[in-house]
Amino acid sequence: MTWKTCTYSGWGRALTATGDIARPERASVLAKLPAAPAIGNKRSYGDAPLNNNGRVIDMTRLDRVLDFDAATGVVTVESGLTIGELARLFAPKGWLPPVMPGTGFATIGGCIAMDVHGKNHHHIGSFGQHVTAITLLQNGKQRRITPKDDTLWRATIGGLGQTGVIVNTSIQMLACKGDVMMVTERRVDGWDEHIVQLDASQASYTVGWIDATARGDALGRGILEEGETGAGLVPKPNPSKSVPFNAPHFALSKPIVRAFNAAYFRRVPSDGRTVVKPIQDFFFPLDRIHDWNKLYGKRGFHQFQCVVPLDQADALRAMLEKIANSGLASPLAVLKRMGEGRAGYLSFPMEGYTLAVDFPNRAAACELIGELEDMTTSAGGRLYLAKDALATPEQMAAMYPELPAWQKAVTKADPTGALATDMTRRLNLRNT
Amino acid sequence: MSDTWIILGATSAIARAFMRDRAETGATLILCGRDMDDMKASAADLHARGAADVHVMALDVRNAKTFTPILDLAANQHGMLNAAVFTGSMPDQAVIDADPSLIDGVIMDSFTGPAQFLQRLAPMMEVRGGGAVVGVGSVAGDRGRLGNYVYGAAKAGFATYMSGLRNRLGRSGVHVMTVKPGPVDTAMTWGLDSMPFMTTPDAAAHDISKGLRKGRNVIYTAGIWRLVMLVIRNVPEPIFKKLSI
Numbered sequence: 110m111t112w113k114t115c116t117y118s119g120w121g122r123a124l125t126a127t128g129d130i131a132r133p134e135r136a137s138v139l140a141k142l143p144a145a146p147a148i149g150n151k152r153s154y155g156d157a158p159l160n161n162n163g164r165v166i167d168m169t170r171l172d173r174v175l176d177f178d179a180a181t182g183v184v185t186v187e188s189g190l191t192i193g194e195l196a197r198l199f200a201p202k203g204w205l206p207p208v209m210p211g212t213g214f215a216t217i218g219g220c221i222a223m224d225v226h227g228k229n230h231h232h233i234g235s236f237g238q239h240v241t242a243i244t245l246l247q248n249g250k251q252r253r254i255t256p257k258d259d260t261l262w263r264a265t266i267g268g269l270g271q272t273g274v275i276v277n278t279s280i281q282m283l284a285c286k287g288d289v290m291m292v293t294e295r296r297v298d299g300w301d302e303h304i305v306q307l308d309a310s311q312a313s314y315t316v317g318w319i320d321a322t323a324r325g326d327a328l329g330r331g332i333l334e335e336g337e338t339g340a341g342l343v344p345k346p347n348p349s350k351s352v353p354f355n356a357p358h359f360a361l362s363k364p365i366v367r368a369f370n371a372a373y374f375r376r377v378p379s380d381g382r383t384v385v386k387p388i389q390d391f392f393f394p395l396d397r398i399h400d401w402n403k404l405y406g407k408r409g410f411h412q413f414q415c416v417v418p419l420d421q422a423d424a425l426r427a428m429l430e431k432i433a434n435s436g437l438a439s440p441l442a443v444l445k446r447m448g449e450g451r452a453g454y455l456s457f458p459m460e461g462y463t464l465a466v467d468f469p470n471r472a473a474a475c476e477l478i479g480e481l482e483d484m485t486t487s488a489g490g491r492l493y494l495a496k497d498a499l500a501t502p503e504q505m506a507a508m509y510p511e512l513p514a515w516q517k518a519v520t521k522a523d524p525t526g527a528l529a530t531d532m533t534r535r536l537n538l539r540n541t
Numbered sequence: 542m543s544d545t546w547i548i549l550g551a552t553s554a555i556a557r558a559f560m561r562d563r564a565e566t567g568a569t570l571i572l573c574g575r576d577m578d579d580m581k582a583s584a585a586d587l588h589a590r591g592a593a594d595v596h597v598m599a600l601d602v603r604n605a606k607t608f609t610p611i612l613d614l615a616a617n618q619h620g621m622l623n624a625a626v627f628t629g630s631m632p633d634q635a636v637i638d639a640d641p642s643l644i645d646g647v648i649m650d651s652f653t654g655p656a657q658f659l660q661r662l663a664p665m666m667e668v669r670g671g672g673a674v675v676g677v678g679s680v681a682g683d684r685g686r687l688g689n690y691v692y693g694a695a696k697a698g699f700a701t702y703m704s705g706l707r708n709r710l711g712r713s714g715v716h717v718m719t720v721k722p723g724p725v726d727t728a729m730t731w732g733l734d735s736m737p738f739m740t741t742p743d744a745a746a747h748d749i750s751k752g753l754r755k756g757r758n759v760i761y762t763a764g765i766w767r768l769v770m771l772v773i774r775n776v777p778e779p780i781f782k783k784l785s786i
Binding site: 110111112113114132133134135136137138170173174175176177184187198 | 552554557576578579582583585586588589590727728731732733
């Protein structure tokens with residue numbers, strides 16, 4: 110059968126939708142489907158991949174490499190291929206996806222629709238800046254677009270899939286030495302040092318893990334990780350493990366998170382260390398535990414991720430202070446410095462600092478996230494739509510000044526609104 | 542010199558996963574099926590994954606004339622020849638009840654079509670004295686059931702054919718393996734009522750590769766189906782005929 114009725118959710122599992130899903134295995138089957146929003150592995154946290162009481166097209170079975178030019182490193186792939194698989198296939202040949210988000214399970218279509226960034230954003234920008242062509246399916250017709258299609262291009266990259274179903278994509282891969290990472294990890298004792306270290310880092314890949322439960326002088330303490338690709342032989346990554354059932358609510362309670370974070374911090378010797386890892390372990394550390402989102406229990410969780418301009422680091426510090434004092438944070442918090450690079454009207458990046466923190470889905474956490482969102486707006490920052498589940502339409506206009514240009518291009522590309530999702534409706538992004 | 546794998550029904554999801562596995566071993570692949578555009582996309586994918594060479598051939602298992610170019614191409618390959626059969630069709634039993642003439646097609650897709658192909662390929666494999674034949678049947682072939690006994694009958698016929706082919710080709714050093722999948726999460730089962738012990742195409746392909754490595758004769762995927770079908774096959778007919786499972 111073509112359609113299967115399912116109840117499904119994004120990665121955060123806090124919001125769900127019920128509706129019909131098609132999962133074509135061949136392009137000829139996709140071409141015959143009525144227009145509907147496309148989804149991938151649903152690794153966005155909120156409602157970006159949801160269409161309650163409507164239809165969606167699951168693209169994960171359209172996952173082939175269609176062309177590869179070994180001389181230039183340009184690869185063309187179907188949009189259901191995961192970024193982790195792309196890395197696995199081409200790293201041994203000396204080519205890496207130019208930008209990799211925190212999970213290898215994100216599909217290439219999703220990476221475009223969210224214009225994802227990685228640990229090297231300060232050097233080479235966002236994913237969309239390395240895409241050279243996209244084939245869109247618009248009302249049953251295929252259309253190949255390039256950066257020359259100015260407005261449609263910029264509305265498509267980071268455009269939440271609203272300009273058409275992304276069928277396949279050409280990407281300029283990044284030359285690398287091999288599929289091994291040399292990773293230098295060092296402890297950072299507090300906020301100011303964290304910012305200084307991030308500013309000073311010269312490495313190709315840089316990320317800071319933050320202990321979001323540490324307060325007082327220890328506020329902002331964490332581990333700075335810097336990575337470079339290399340060639341060599343390391344043991345293959347261990348097979349991934351799964352979380353077989355929803356964890357009880359106390360699994361991520363305050364004392365457990367505090368103890369975990371303290372142990373995680375001390376894992377790295379006080380004078381730092383350099384280790385060699387398979388690339389997957391550096392880029393996608395959490396993928397080794399399948400379904401780790403179940404650790405938050407059946408109520409799910411939210412991730413708050415914002416970026417603020419460079420001169421607003423103090424505002425970000427105030428946010429972290431609020432988070433630390435709330436005692437609501439979970440082990441996974443990340444601080445990064447971003448560059449300017451962005452490729453679409455609704456792309457998240459801006460030059461500044463980005464903070465990402467997970468919270469169990471509870472009333473107190475939702476209230477805290479609301480305050481953090483307001484602080485983000487006041488600081489001239491913005492929220493990441495790949496993570497968001499709680500923002501309001503009013504906040505969007507201030508955070509995304511190019512929203513009207515996006516709306517104009519999207520209205521032209523999808524006049525009937527057939528590609529609208531729960532997220533575009535919640536945030537009134539399409540201004541209907 | 543690389544092994545050559547002839548894949549009948551190359552657009553099926555299990556075939557795609559199995560071909561990827563073969564490509565990573567550096568095999569030459571001959572993709573046979575009806576959707577040429579889809580097979581061309583798969584061919585590019587398999588090249589990127591390490592296949593030595595990939596050919597795309599039109600195949601209609603209901604038309605033996607389409608076998609000839611494929612067999613000619615196979616004859617020109619050096620090294621060991623191998624074949625894997627993934628063809629089959631499963632119309633709803635109610636649709637067959639309304640038009641019993643559909644039975645011919647079901648039998649051809651799952652049984653007589655691939656059997657005619659393998660029958661022509663067999664002498665070539667005997668001469669080369671090695672290689673493997675993988676035939677994908679179904680747990681539905683282990684016992685006729687209310688829900689899909691025409692499909693089941695076709696798969697049962699194919700399983701019996703495979704057993705005979707094993708008896709014949711085993712003498713020449715050819716490994717013939719029958720694969721009996723339970724429900725697999727593919728387009729064929731998408732949207733049907735939930736089924737027990739469902740496996741994925743990747744897991745099924747992994748089981749097939751493992752079976753080849755170990756020289757198994759008959760495998761079930763997921764493996765639990767060997768036990769389930771042992772029980773189902775042994776329910777006495779007077780009781781079984783009253784069940785609707």
